Amino acid sequence: MLEFEIKDAIGGFIKSDLKEVEIPFDEIESIAYKKGIWGGTVKIEGNSMRTFEEIPESEQGRCELKIKRKDRNEAETSISSARVALSEYKLDKLDE
Known part of the structure; x- marks a missing residue:
């Protein structure tokens, strides 16, 4: 389950209510976390370009x-x- 809010790019003001999107494990290829100086970045890659279609600014089956x-x-x-x-x-899927 991903929870997010949309914020204004210039002022950083919240522009939306909290939104929730459930992404099944079947649709996720990989998950990575990169620590940065000012924060961090989570990168999730899907199996399809439609995996993250409900998440703003996601592109080609990838969400950052x-x-x-x-x-x-x-x-x-x-x-x-x-x-x-x-x-x-x-691994469980491979065993089936």
């Missing part, structure tokens, strides 16, 4: 989420857990 500096540690932990869960899901 910016993480604020104060939320980096929590994001890193969450992404690590999500990667383990995705790996386990893919």
